[in-house]
Amino acid sequence: MKVAEKIQRKINRMQEGITFKYQQLGIDQSEYSAATKTIERLIKKGMIKRVSTGVFYKPKQSAFGELRPREEELLKPYLFQDGKRIAYITGGSLYNRMGLTTQVPKTIKVASKVKRVTTKIGKTQVKPVKSYVDVSNENYYLLEILDALKDFKTIPDLDKKSAIALLKNEISKLSENDQTKIIRYALKYPPRATALLGAILELSNKKSGLDRLRAKLNPLTTYRLVIKKETLPTAPEWNIN
Incomplete structure (x- = not known):
């Protein structure tokens, strides 16, 4: 043939x-x-x-x-290597998909620990970001949540009350195994993400493992995320204001 x-x-x-x-x-x-x-x-x-x-x-x-295929599909050849996931979409594209912002970014960020993904999809530039932990199909959705917590203050057009409710809903659905994993990964992230995760977990009555998050945080440090107490009642306990 x-x-x-x-x-x-x-x-x-x-x-x-x-x-x-x-x-x-x-x-x-x-x-x-x-x-x-x-x-x-x-x-x-x-x-x-x-x-x-x-x-x-x-x-x-x-x-x-x-x-046109979805963003995830267009970038699939770069997100997987030998059939295994090594990267995921983060930044503005992720936060738009999560419903945290209505803005559509001009560039797409792809996070990976082992590969720098730099390419162009049509007129959209794809830029690399270093992930905090190794990426797999079993954890990338947890890293997406942690990225949103890390960038909470800088996500454009963010309604903080709606965002906290959305993230609380996602976090409250985590299995006990996923909760253990997201806490472990959070220890690799900046303290502001660790504190915000702790506050939302506590608000969701998911208190297992919170001592590990507290142990990482400096009790004298305040995380200025401009979140009102009525929006996140547990915020003061995690030095978030």
């Missing part, structure tokens, strides 16, 4: 809106040259779109026209 036919069949079976690389086309190293030409022809026909160098997707059509 010719390389072009092989690639065409493979793409025909692919799900729309899912990104892929050359390695997923089932071709040999010796066939890459021919594959490149085939890919370029398919792009010109509009059958596939290029995300960035060596990364493509099959466009999904709807009644309103072509749908």
Whole structure:
């Protein structure tokens, strides 16, 4: 079977809106040259779109026209390595998705401990951020919460009362195992994130492990997050004001 036919069949079976690389086309190293030409022809026909160098997707059509894949999907090749998650989206994009801000950032931040992700998705620049702990599929959602706590004061257009309620809701849903993990990770984060996590955990009546968070904090330090006591009643106990 010719390389072009092989690639065409493979793409025909692919799900729309899912990104892929050359390695997923089932071709040999010796066939890459021919594959490149085939890919370029398919792009010109509009059958596939290029995300960035060596990364493509099959466009999904709807009644309103072509749908662009989600941010997470477009960045998937950079968030995973050998099938394992090594990075996650953070910053403004994350906080917008979480409902903490209505603003859409001009750049996307990707956090990883082992890789610097620098690329461009359309007109959007992707910039690297160093994560505080190693990232995996089992912990990235906890690191997202901790990032929001860390950046609480600087998230643009933030309604603090709604934000505390939203974060409390997310944290209160954590299993006992996840609570143990998020406390362990919080010890690697700046103290302001540790204090805010402690206050919200205590407000949620999740008091197991709070002594570990308190032990990390300097009792003489005040964390100026400008949160009213009626918004977070436990704030004074964690030196948050």
